[in-house]
Structure formats: structure tokens, C-alpha cells
Amino acid sequence: MKKYISRLSIVMTAVMVLMSSCSLDEYNPREVTGDEILATYEGVYGMQAECYKPIYGQLFTVFDFLSMSECGTDIWWHSNNKSWAEQLFYYEELTTSTEKAWDKAFTQAYSALGIVNTVIKRCDNITENPENVKILKAEAKYLRAFYHLILTTYYGPITLVIEEPSENVNLSPKRNTLSEIYASITTDLKGAIQDLPVQPFEGNRARATKKAAKGLLCRAYIQGAGQGLEENGVSFWQRAKEEAEDFIANKASYGAELYDDISDTWADTNNRNNKEALFVAAGIDACEDLDTYGYANPGNNKLFAHCYWGISNMADLNNTSDYATSYLYGKTNESHLAPSYYLLHCFNPSWDKRWENTFQTAFFNYSMVNSGDANYTYAKSQVKVVKDRSRDLCTKYDIDVSMKNKPILPYVDLEIKTYTNGGAQYIGTVWPKGNTSGDVSKTEKVKKIYVVDYPIAQDDNRFFLYLYPNWADEYKDGFDKSGRIYVTAAIDDLMTENNTRYVASASEMTTLTNESNNVWETWPSLNKYLWNYDGVYNSNNLQIRNGDIMVQRFAEIYLIAAEAEQHLGNGAKAAEYLNVLRERAKRPTYSGDVKLQNATEEDIFDEYAREMCGEFQRWALLQRHGLATMKDRLQKYNVRAAKSFLDRNYWRPMSGTFLQQIDNTEEYGDNGYGTTAKSGLEEYLK
Numbered sequence: 001m002k003k004y005i006s007r008l009s010i011v012m013t014a015v016m017v018l019m020s021s022c023s024l025d026e027y028n029p030r031e032v033t034g035d036e037i038l039a040t041y042e043g044v045y046g047m048q049a050e051c052y053k054p055i056y057g058q059l060f061t062v063f064d065f066l067s068m069s070e071c072g073t074d075i076w077w078h079s080n081n082k083s084w085a086e087q088l089f090y091y092e093e094l095t096t097s098t099e100k101a102w103d104k105a106f107t108q109a110y111s112a113l114g115i116v117n118t119v120i121k122r123c124d125n126i127t128e129n130p131e132n133v134k135i136l137k138a139e140a141k142y143l144r145a146f147y148h149l150i151l152t153t154y155y156g157p158i159t160l161v162i163e164e165p166s167e168n169v170n171l172s173p174k175r176n177t178l179s180e181i182y183a184s185i186t187t188d189l190k191g192a193i194q195d196l197p198v199q200p201f202e203g204n205r206a207r208a209t210k211k212a213a214k215g216l217l218c219r220a221y222i223q224g225a226g227q228g229l230e231e232n233g234v235s236f237w238q239r240a241k242e243e244a245e246d247f248i249a250n251k252a253s254y255g256a257e258l259y260d261d262i263s264d265t266w267a268d269t270n271n272r273n274n275k276e277a278l279f280v281a282a283g284i285d286a287c288e289d290l291d292t293y294g295y296a297n298p299g300n301n302k303l304f305a306h307c308y309w310g311i312s313n314m315a316d317l318n319n320t321s322d323y324a325t326s327y328l329y330g331k332t333n334e335s336h337l338a339p340s341y342y343l344l345h346c347f348n349p350s351w352d353k354r355w356e357n358t359f360q361t362a363f364f365n366y367s368m369v370n371s372g373d374a375n376y377t378y379a380k381s382q383v384k385v386v387k388d389r390s391r392d393l394c395t396k397y398d399i400d401v402s403m404k405n406k407p408i409l410p411y412v413d414l415e416i417k418t419y420t421n422g423g424a425q426y427i428g429t430v431w432p433k434g435n436t437s438g439d440v441s442k443t444e445k446v447k448k449i450y451v452v453d454y455p456i457a458q459d460d461n462r463f464f465l466y467l468y469p470n471w472a473d474e475y476k477d478g479f480d481k482s483g484r485i486y487v488t489a490a491i492d493d494l495m496t497e498n499n500t501r502y503v504a505s506a507s508e509m510t511t512l513t514n515e516s517n518n519v520w521e522t523w524p525s526l527n528k529y530l531w532n533y534d535g536v537y538n539s540n541n542l543q544i545r546n547g548d549i550m551v552q553r554f555a556e557i558y559l560i561a562a563e564a565e566q567h568l569g570n571g572a573k574a575a576e577y578l579n580v581l582r583e584r585a586k587r588p589t590y591s592g593d594v595k596l597q598n599a600t601e602e603d604i605f606d607e608y609a610r611e612m613c614g615e616f617q618r619w620a621l622l623q624r625h626g627l628a629t630m631k632d633r634l635q636k637y638n639v640r641a642a643k644s645f646l647d648r649n650y651w652r653p654m655s656g657t658f659l660q661q662i663d664n665t666e667e668y669g670d671n672g673y674g675t676t677a678k679s680g681l682e683e684y685l686k
Contacts, residue, residue, distance in 0.1 A: 038118070041128035048119045048136045051143045052206060054108040059150075060281035060549045060616070061301040063336070064101035065108075068154065068652065069616040072645075074637035075343035075609050076618075079309065079335055079523060081504040081640070091644040096670045098656040106155065106655035109147040113161040116144045121164040138195035142208040142216065145188040149220055152181045153620050154652040156671060157684030160184055172664040175684045182224040186231070189217040198255040205273055205548075206282035211254040215278040215552045218244045222560045225567070226624025227685070241564035244557050248577075256554045262585045265555070266357045267447035268533045276553045283546035285535040286422020305543045307526035307614070308332040311363070313518040316393060317408065317464040317487065318365050327414055327426040328366040330530070331543035338523040339613070341499040342637035344491060346609045349454050350473040351590040352582075354610050359524035361467040361491070362452040364411030366428070369440040371416040396517050397487040408485055409436065411462040413443050422546075423539030428532045433460055450527045461485045467494070467524055489519050500639040526614045555581055555611055563604050574599035578607045585610075601625070605633070623650065648672035651681070 037043035059065045063085075070076055071088045078089045087094040088101060097103055123137040144162070151158045157175040162184060176184075192213035200207040221243055225236035247254065257275040259265045265276050272285070283301060311329045312320045320326045339359065349355035394401045412428040419425065429443035455474050456466055463486040468475055470490035481488055493511050495502055502523060503509050509520045531547040538544040558577045566574035575596040582594045596603060608621055622630045627650045634642040654670045662668060669680020 038122050039125060041126050041133065044119055044122050044126055044133070044136065047115060047122075048140060051112050051116045051119060051140055054112050054147075055551070056206070056281040056283070056549075057300060058108045059105065060551055061303065063303065063306045063334070065105045066303060066306070066337075066614075066616060068101045068105055069620065070337070070614060070618050072634075072638075072641055072649070073618040073622055074605075074633040075340050075613050077338050077340050077501055077638065077640075079338040079502060080521060081501045082336070084336055090638075090641045091646070091649050094644075094649065094653060095673045096653045096656040096659060096675050098660070100656075102154070102652045103655045103657050106151065107657055109150050110161065110658075113144065113147055114165045116140050116147070117162060117164045120144070132201070134195050135197060135201045138192045138213075139201070139208045141188040142192040142196065142213045145185045145192070145213075145220070146208075146216060148181060148185050148188075149216065149223065152178065152185075153223055153623070155654060156651045156681055157181065171662050173662060173668065175668065175680060177684045177686050178224070178227050179229060179686055182220060182227075182229055182236075183231075185220050186217060189213050189220065193217065198253075205280060208279060209255065211256045211554075212279035212552060214243070214247050214254055215256075215554070215557060218247060218557055218560045219552070222563060223620060223624050225564070226626065237564050237567050240560055241568060244561035244564060247557050248561060251554070256557075258554050258558075258580070258584070260584055262353050262357055263447055263451065265553070266451065266528060268449075268531050268536075269447055271531055271533065271536070271547050274548065274550060274553075276555065277548070277550045278552035278554060278556075279550075281549040281551055283536070283548050284422075286425060286537065286546070287417075287419050287535040300544070301529075301546050301549075302334070302543045303549075304527075304530040304545060305330060305332055305334040306336045307529065308335060308360075309522045309525060310335050313521045314465060314487070317397075318363070326542065327368075328412060328428070328532075330545065331541070333543075337526060337614075338502055339526070340637055341492075341495055343609055343613055344469070344524060345471060346606050347469070348472065349469050351587055351592060351594055352585050352610065353454075353587055354585045355469070356451050356454045357448075358526065358528065358610075358613060360450050360452065360527040360530075361454075361469070361524045362456050362463050362486075363465040364452075364463050365408060366412040366414050367410040367431075368414050368416070369438060370413050370429075370443075397519070398481070398511075399487060400482050400484060402483070403485040406485055407461070408464050409462050412449050413440055417534060418539075419535075422535065422537065425534050425537045425539070426532070427534050431462065433457070433462065448527075449532050450530050458483050465489075465519075465522065467491050467522060487519060489522070491524060494520065494523055528614050550615070553615075556617070559604075559608055559611060562599060562607070566599050566601060566604055571598040571600065574604070578603065581607065581611055648679070654680070 038047065067085050067088045071085070072091055076089070078084060078086070085101070086092040119140040120137055123133050126133045148160065157178055158181065159173045160176045160181055192208070193210055196208060196210045196213055198210050200209050218240060221236045221240035225240055229236045231239055247256065251257065256278065259276050264270055274280070308329060309332065311318060311326055311332050320329070326332070347355045392404070393399065394404050410431060412430055414426040414428050417425045417427060428449040430446050430449060431443055435442050455468070456463060458480070465487045467489055468479060468491065470479065470492050479488065479490065489511070492499070493509060496508060497510070503520050506517070506520045529547065531545050536545050536547050538546060558580055562574040562577035565577070575598055578599055579595045582596070586594050608617065622633060627647060630650065631642070631645060634645055648671065651671045653673045659665045659668065659670060659676070666677040667680070668676070669678040670676045671681060672679035
């Protein structure tokens with residue numbers, strides 16, 4: 001069974017030789033040649049695979065688009081107040097540019113549109129395999145809508161590309177109005193819904209299906225609603241409500257599901273073929289489809305590395321002296337994306353299992369008993385820590401002195417498997433609490449090793465660091481460090497006293513500053529993109545893990561339904577949709593009521609934060625609620641960003657690469673960033 005869009009036929013190779021460069025040099029792709037090949041089913045089939053390429057190859061596997069779609073919002077800060085990608089984190093010196101995230105996303109999205117349109121056009125002339133051709137064309141319509149929606153969400157009125165490329169490239173393009181753009185998007189999606197199958201074509205999970213098109217239609221309506229758009233006199237808010245509620249009511253007919261337990265949504269065992277996913281950027285599996293691995297560009301997905309603090313900063317406790325050689329955590333030397341005070345305090349960990357299924361706050365060591373690695377045996381992991389503790393790490397990290405010379409045991413044992421493609425895989429099982437036998441047969445498989453059930457016990461000796469939520473019910477009367485062998489820090493202590501950013505040095509922390517320990521450099525780390533299972537590693541680079549990225553998932557539809565209902569004045573109905581997500585996240589041991597009665601706009605923002613943080617959605621959410629809302633939420637929750645935010649930042653800057661390659665740059669405009677005579681927006685925001 002074919003699992004990856006990136007598997008190309010020999011015929012496709014021939015087609016690509018005949019094509020101009022696959023990457024865009026300008027908004028309108030150059031002509032695709034090879035007409036004889038493209039008149040065949042195999043030729044179109046091969047070319048259609050190229051339409052998916054930017055999705056896993058760039059957009060949803062590198063930090064560029066994640067930073068553009070999540071940063072500069074109320075839920076993320078840069079770790080330790082650093083300046084890196086400060087243009088998107090904090091709007092500092094944000095302008096048109098080349099080779100920056102906003103420039104790359106623009107060209108990546110446009111790069112596929114010429115090929116998409118070629119597929120749509122050529123499908124009309126193919127007489128072979130008519131049912132398959134109909135599906136391929138419907139997928140291409142979905143993708144055309146997908147790329148256009150990304151472009152208009154971030155750049156506003158752009159130029160629609162809905163025709164097959166011609167020899168005469170238009171170097172003086174005109175923008176389309178928002179109404180025209182969204183009309184094209186919704187028309188494409190309605191056609192795709194009609195013709196796409198419920199199950200993916202050829203069993204390939206990377207392909208668009210009926211549920212993907214339906215979900216994207218809901219997203220398009222809710223995004224366009226924020227621009228004040230209508231369809232035949234009906235507001236997009238109303239259309240978003242209707243489509244989302246229809247999707248929920250008839251989910252079975254679309255093949256959509258919502259897991260009953262949020263931990264299943266993020267379980268590594270469900271990363272491939274996730275039931276809740278509507279559309280994925282499908283990763284390459286090292287132990288399957290070996291003939292594909294070398295052609296599928298599996299070396300891009302480094303998202304997790306940007307979301308974790310540098311584990312080697314506490315090498316005296318975690319056996320990781322070199323950031324590049326941790327088989328457990330990988331190469332965590334990027335260390336940028338840290339949750340804001342607001343985002344963390346959205347969660348009540350006492351009842352909400354989304355806490356540990358979103359953030360890792362308890363950090364642990366590993367052994368490699370299963371593989372017989374002499375450097376990481378169960379016994380020697382203990383000895384190393386004992387020796388370190390004899391040098392009075394209790395004083396350095398403010399640990400109960402009674403723990404001196406006692407071992408921190410490994411939490412995980414890693415088994416090594418090696419494949420021709422993808423190399424070594426480091427597959428983890430968990431040592432049960434209290435088991436000190438060193439018998440690897442006693443380890444247990446869990447849903448996700450980086451999800452540690454909250455809260456961790458006082459006597460649990462399998463952790464070296466615990467960042468505890470000091471606002472949670474469990475700690476509201478204080479935190480007792482006695483009997484705890486691990487380093488502990490209140491999460492709020494990692495931030496400045498006014499809770500506007502993370503501390504930038506040890507001296508800024510009010511606690512744990514003795515002996516200049518490195519606790520100040522830690523933070524709760526987003527674990528949605530850190531996977532551990534057979535086939536996900538690329539052993540040549542421990543900064544890479546090739547998991548599936550859920551580009552769309554069914555939980556978003558409940559949020560869209562709630563958002564539309566609340567905006568239309570139906571707070572009670574909105575609460576019903578939010579409560580579905582809240583109830584499935586509730587701990588079985590929690591006896592309180594977590595249901596909302598009447599959802600406000602603030603409830604909508606909060607629930608999106610809990611459910612979707614880090615999933616390429618936050619900037620779009622704030623943008624569609626208006627300029628005043630964006631400014632207000634930044635002022636409350638991201639003060640550094642608020643200082644530099646200007647009205648023009650309501651849209652991202654136009655691509656510098658694009659502006660350099662057209663003849664009417666001054667007229668087309670840069671979205672108000674001052675590098676062109678006009679913004680280009682005025683007459684098209686309708």
C-alpha cells in the first residue's frame with residue numbers, strides 16, 4: 001500500500017525533467033512542458049503528487065511557518081527574553097524581506113499553485129481511469145483552496161492563481177479582493193467535498209479526503225468572517241456555524257472522529273493514522289517504504305528542537321553533556337518557543353489532562369539496558385549520579401539534604417533498532433516506579449514517554465527536574481521539597497516579577513540562584529512534536545523526527561462552531577461545543593464540574609489556547625477578531641510585542657522576493673510596511 005505522496009513514478013521523473021524549476025521565482029509559475037506525457041493518466045498522477053510537496057517538505061516541518069502562524073501572539077514568548085526571529089516573536093524591525101519566514105511561506109504556497117492548476121486542467125482531457133481522475137482533480141481543488149487560504153490569511157488580498165501557466169508570464173499582477181479570493185476558495189472546497197472519497201485514495205493517509213475538505217471549508221468561513229464577508233447576503237459567521245454544526249452532526253458520513261481521551265490524540269501509537277486527524281503532513285517511516293526514503297526529503301522536521309530548553313544545561317544531573325548526543329531528547333540546541341504566562345495559566349492542571357499532553361514539565365534520564373550499551377546501562381546511570389551528588393548538588397539545586405548520595409534512576413530504557421534507511425531508532429519503554437531490578441523485561445509500553453502523568457509523586461526518584469504549576473490546587477498551600485530527590489522550581493519563578501517575560505539570567509530569578517545553577521534556563525516545553533517510536537528517527541541527525549503533523553483535526557471544528565455561535569450571540573450553545581472538549585480532557589479522579597454555562601469571547605480564546613496551542617492557528621485566530629483585539633491581547637499578555645506592534649502588523653509583510661520580480665511593485669504594495677509607495681490594500685479589503 002502506498003503511504004507517501006512523495007513516491008514518484010518513473011514517468012513523473014521524465015515530466016519534471018521537461019519542466020521549468022519546480023520552485024517559484026515569481027507568483028505565476030512558468031509554463032510546464034511535456035504535453036505528451038501529461039496527456040496520460042500516469043503523467044497527471046505523477047504531477048499531482050508534486051502538488052503536496054510544500055506541505056511536508058517545508059510549511060509544516062520547519063520553524064519558519066510555525067513562527068509566522070504562532071508567534072507575535074498572546075501565547076508565546078521567546079525563551080529567556082532572547083532576540084532571535086524577533087521580527088515575528090515581537091514585531092521588532094518586521095518589514096518586507098527575502099529569505100525570511102514570511103517570504104518563504106509566500107513563495108512555498110505559490111510554488112504549488114501552477115502545478116495544481118495544470119493538474120486540474122489536464123484531468124479534463126484524460127479518458128483513462130475516470131473515477132481515479134475525478135479524485136485526483138478533487139484533491140487538486142482542495143490543495144488550491146488550501147494554499148490560497150494560507151496566502152490570504154496572512155497577506156490579505158493577494159493574486160488568485162486559478163489558470164494553468166502560460167508562456168506569457170504576467171509581470172504586472174493585480175490583487176484580487178477578499179470577496180473574490182474567498183469565493184474561489186469556498187467554491188473549490190464545495191466541489192472537492194462532493195468528489196473526494198471518505199477513505200484516502202490508494203489508502204495513502206497523506207492525501208486529502210472528504211473530511212479534510214469539509215474541515216477546511218469551516219476554517220475558510222470562520223477566517224473570512226473576521227473580514228466581514230458575506231455569501232449571498234448571509235454572513236460568513238453564520239456560514240461557519242452551519243458548516244461546522246453540519247460536520248459535527250454528520251461526522252460519521254465524513255469519516256471524522258474525536259477521541260474520547262485527549263491522551264489518545266497525542267499518543268505516539270496514534271501518530272500514524274490518527275483517527276482525529278482531518279489532514280496531515282505525513283512523515284516518512286524509516287522502517288517501511290524503503291525505496292521511498294531517499295526521495296522523500298525526510299530531513300526537515302525539526303519542530304521539537306525549537307520547543308525544548310537545552311537539556312545539556314543540567315548535565316550534572318541528566319547525563320547529557322553534549323546537546324547533540326541525547327538519544328532521548330534529541331538535539332535541543334535551538335530552544336526558542338516558550339509558553340507565555342497567560343498560556344500556562346489557561347490550564348488548571350488539577351483537572352485538565354491537556355496540561356501534560358501539551359507540556360513536559362517533569363524531565364528524566366534514560367538507560368539502554370535493552371541494547372547492552374555499556375555507557376548507558378541501568379547500573380552505571382545510577383553510579384554517575386551518585387558520584388555527582390557526592391559533590392553536594394543538594395546545595396547547588398536546593399534539594400533536600402537527606403537525598404545526598406542517593407541515585408536518580410532512569411525513567412526510560414531505550415532499545416536500538418537499525419534500518420538501512422533512517423538508521424538507528426531509539427524506542428523507549430518506561431521503568432515502573434519502585435522497580436529497581438534492572439530487569440528490562442519489567443519495563444512498560446506507554447502512549448507517549450514524554451507525557452508524564454500529573455502530578456508526580458514526592459518520592460518518585462525517576463526525575464531530575466520538576467517544574468510545578470504553583471497556581472494549581474495541589475500546590476496552593478505551598479510546595480514541600482522534603483523527600484524529593486529531583487530539582488524543583490515553581491513555574492512562575494522562571495518569569496520576571498511582573499510576569500511579562502522569562503528571566504534572562506540567573507540573577508533575575510528570585511529563587512535557586514546559588515552557585516549559578518541553570519534552572520533559570522528551563523521552561524515547560526511543548527511536547528506535541530517530540531515523538532518516540534519505531535520509524536520516526538533519522539539517526540544521522542538527532543534534531544530530526546519524522547512524525548505526522550496534524551494540519552487539521554476534528555477538535556478544531558468544535559472550536560469553530562463555538563466561536564461562530566458566540567459571535568452570533570448564542571453563548572449557551574457555544575458552551576456546549578466547548579464542553580465536549582473540556583469533558584474529554586477531565587481527569588477521571590476529578591470530582592468537580594468543568595462545564596461552562598455561557599461562553600464569552602474570552603472563553604473562546606482560552607479554549608483555543610488549551611486545545612490548539614502550537615498547531616499553526618493562533619495568529620489567524622487573533623487576526624480574524626480584529627485589530628483592536630490583537631492590540632489589546634498583546635498589551636495584556638505579550639508586553640514586548642505590544643511595544644513594537646503597529647496597525648500595519650494586522651497583515652504580514654508582502655514577500656520581498658515577489659516584489660523584486662514584478663514590474664508594478666509600487667502599485668502592488670507591501671501591505672503598508674513603507675518600502676513601496678502604496679500599501680496595495682485599500683481597494684481590495686472587501
